[in-house]
Amino acid sequence: MGSSSKRCLGAILVASFYFSTSLAFFPAHHEGESAHPVEHGPKPGLSPHFYRSTCPQADEIVVSVLKKAIAKEPRIAASLLRLLFHDCFVQGCDASVLLDDSKAVASEKNALPNKKSIRGFEVIDEIKAALEEACPHTVSCADTIALAARGSTVLSGGPYWELPLGRRDSKTAYMKLANKNLPPPNATLHRLVKFFGRQGLDKTDLVALSGSHTIGMARCVSFKQRLYNQHRDNKPDMTLEKRFYHKLASICPRTGGDNNISPLDFASPPKFDNSYYKLIVEGRGLLNSDQVLWTGKDPEIAHLVKSYAENESLFFEHYVNSIIKMGNTNPLLGSDGEIRMNCRRVNHVR
Structure with missing residues (x-):
């Protein structure tokens, strides 16, 4: 594999704990579901150092879980990377893809492009549990997806990038938008x-x-x-x-x-x-x-x-x-959304 300055930087930054081991979407308006204008670029509150004081070990925790999961099943790296795409392209990068069905939520997991296809939720659960133990109610599920996607890329031999963090989690899912926004793999x-x-x-x-x-x-x-x-x-x-x-x-x-x-x-x-x-x-x-x-x-x-x-x-x-540009798609910031305790359900659901 050829080298690059990006990969070298990544190797230096993460050498202490890294070890190498479909897709076109658009938001559209649907009855009962709003779509926000797509925004990119630097966001107030999004920063690679967002957890520096509140959970400085967040990335190390994510990677430690990933290393075991990828060693057990190398395919899971791609599945976790795909989760980021299927999250961000449906109403923005807000972890809506992780929500299970409930009385109030029609899960995106049951959308036709995701059913029997999207996977990796158990690894996200494991990462989130480890983050909650170390830094309770601090790292969002949306950022957990983003960190898992970067870690999976690096552990598979790909590039490292400075990942803007500080996203918050959606309180609902958008199954209709997932059906509309994720076209079939035979797209022209x-x-x-x-x-x-x-x-x-x-x-x-x-x-x-x-x-x-x-x-x-x-x-x-x-x-x-x-x-x-x-x-x-x-x-x-x-x-x-x-x-x-x-x-x-x-x-x-x-x-x-x-x-x-x-x-x-x-x-x-x-x-x-x-x-x-x-x-x-x-x-x-x-x-x-x-x-x-x-x-x-x-x-x-x-x-x-x-x-x-x-x-x-x-x-x-x-x-x-x-991928940084894509990861900046309509994040929830500040007091919007919430920090879910369990990525599969919103906080007020017991």
């Missing part, structure tokens, strides 16, 4: 650009953040259409490289097997690197939403894919910029 490039744009994220953010798929797995149901009925003509996606097609077909038969899983990045599944982009250029992107970054006939986006495939340091630099 036009839709991806449009959805990211509505979040205040540009084409560079789209391509860089899609690189999260350098780790993790996907179920066959997410890409089976590409193998057998891409254009509803009972034919495969012709952009699939032939040997890759046969490999995928052996994993995912035409009928059944929807819950079989495949690495999003066959070259180095558990390692956060730039091989995702190299595979796309070769016609071996797993999801349609991956491959269209190269085949979607957008010169700017294709140039970014090629640049990241050739220069891992550039990918890491852009990824850090974009």
